[in-house]
Amino acid sequence: MMELADILTRERIRIPLQAEGLKDGVRILLDMVDPTGELGGDPNDHLDRLRSGDGGYVLYPTPRSWIGIFRGGTGTAAALGVSSEPLSSPLDDEDGAIRILFLLRIGHRTRLRDQGVQALSEVMGSPQVEGALLTARSAEEVRSLQALMRIPLVSRLRVRDALTPLTYRIYPDTPLHEVVDLMARKGLSALPVVGEGLQVLGVVTAGEALRQSLQGIVREAHSVGMTARDVMSRSVLCVTEDQALEDAAQVMVNRDTAQLPVVREGEMVGFLTREAVLRALFTEEPTG
Incomplete structure (x- = not known):
């Protein structure tokens, strides 16, 4: 779980925020959370995009606080600024009293927690935290606000989020011809070989099954008594369902493997x- 303190660094807190109005303040914060311009478009237009719901949305915890949430790019970052004077805005629903700006960019590879956003809005809207932000004189004072910094805001994707549940399994003594028949009928690319306690002992891949078939070994399996044990790969790299999905994906790239067994205890x-x-990782999902 990623807390606000992990993504709101001291360098991305502006005390005071020197901006010529709300739009300029959003542009300044955007430069901090999106320094390479991954979000695209004219930075001066991003406030209008947020207002229209294009790639994000806006929250108003209090008349003096403003939260903007963008989705896009590959990183997650936050920036906060507190102006010594109210920031002017041309909109009627932004009456010129706004002094606290908070901008959050959520990358496509992370999940924004609805509960975290709600908690962020509630905490920033509390008189104690709002008052502390308005009187803060440094980034260190802002980061000392534990009620704000400890909010669990972002969840990293885990292996369980992309897991394909196990449907079929075989045992070491399963006859090889039955293994091949099952893979052919069900269109399986691999079958795990498990022990009595369902622990992973090895994997039989479709490639290995095909190789054995082409050599004609399968046709002789009845006479020689070949089983899954004879052809399974015993060197099996597994990942746990709690591992970060990006880390597991990097393992797949490094090992040039199409799939990895997933284990739980x-x-x-x-x-x-x-x-x-x-x-x-690369299809945008609804927040949750």
């Missing part, structure tokens, strides 16, 4: 495939 519960990783 030593018991295999499914596979992590390249396709599932791509969907989870």
